[in-house]
């Protein structure tokens with residue numbers, strides 16, 4: 056029995072993952088167990104209320120199970136595709152045009168009668184990896200995703216960086232190839248425009264899964280280059296990397312990224328930073344969303 060149990064069994068977090076093509080919700084116990092998980096695919100063409108109804112249906116299935124087994128949630132933790140405003144008050148997931156400045160936090164709060172804490176999916180990933188994944192016990196690290204796009208989240212001195220608009224962590228828009236490929240953000244040579252699965256497919260005519268060893272090595276090097284700048288800026292000791300492209304490439308990718316990191320990180324007094332695969336696998340989005348909820352509970356009452 057833990058101290059928390061002895062003090063009275065704490066409630067769980069209702070964790071919600073808002074992706075571009077699916078919604079997922081879970082009841083997550085204080086030790087990170089996914090007690091029950093439900094998901095639904097979403098149609099990108101749905102309007103705002105249809106999307107919300109889909110989300111509510113997923114949540115209701117989770118809560119129905121929770122009720123049957125005598126558990127309850129004391130906070131809602133949300134990880135969502137961005138952009139958003141602080142604490143997911145308004146969300147505008149790029150792949151869901153029906154939600155533009157959708158008041159997700161208030162709508163969930165009204166519906167559920169619980170405090171709601173929210174963050175970007177990549178920020179949630181960072182908190183989740185720091186709680187139970189490859190960055191457990193580390194106070195200064197970054198987590199990033201290298202898949203169809205590239206994004207990240209940063210934890211400094213044990214605290215997630217939110218930023219002025221709530222969207223901190225856009226490592227995908229570090230310039231790694233000056234004058235390089237055009238990026239959707241309007242710049243050129245961004246990491247996302249050079250190393251994402253979308254970019255690799257555009258450059259090679261094949262999916263990232265079929266990339267040649269030279270492309271795997273190049274992608275690792277460019278990711279390592281961006282990570283090196285972030286590490287030097289924020290004095291980080293670790294970068295954990297998730298996403299289908301990075302994890303699919305595996306060891307040759309991580310070796311190239313580490314070599315590039317080593318080549319660019321020599322600041323006096325700084326620790327030798329390490330880049331390694333993320334540890335939470337498929338459960339990362341919901342564990343991360345739960346971590347967003349736990350962090351809000353442990354720091355202060357979210358302003359509901």
Ligand SMILES: [Zn+2]
Pocket residue numbers: 227228238239240241242243245247248
């Ligand atoms: Zn860009």
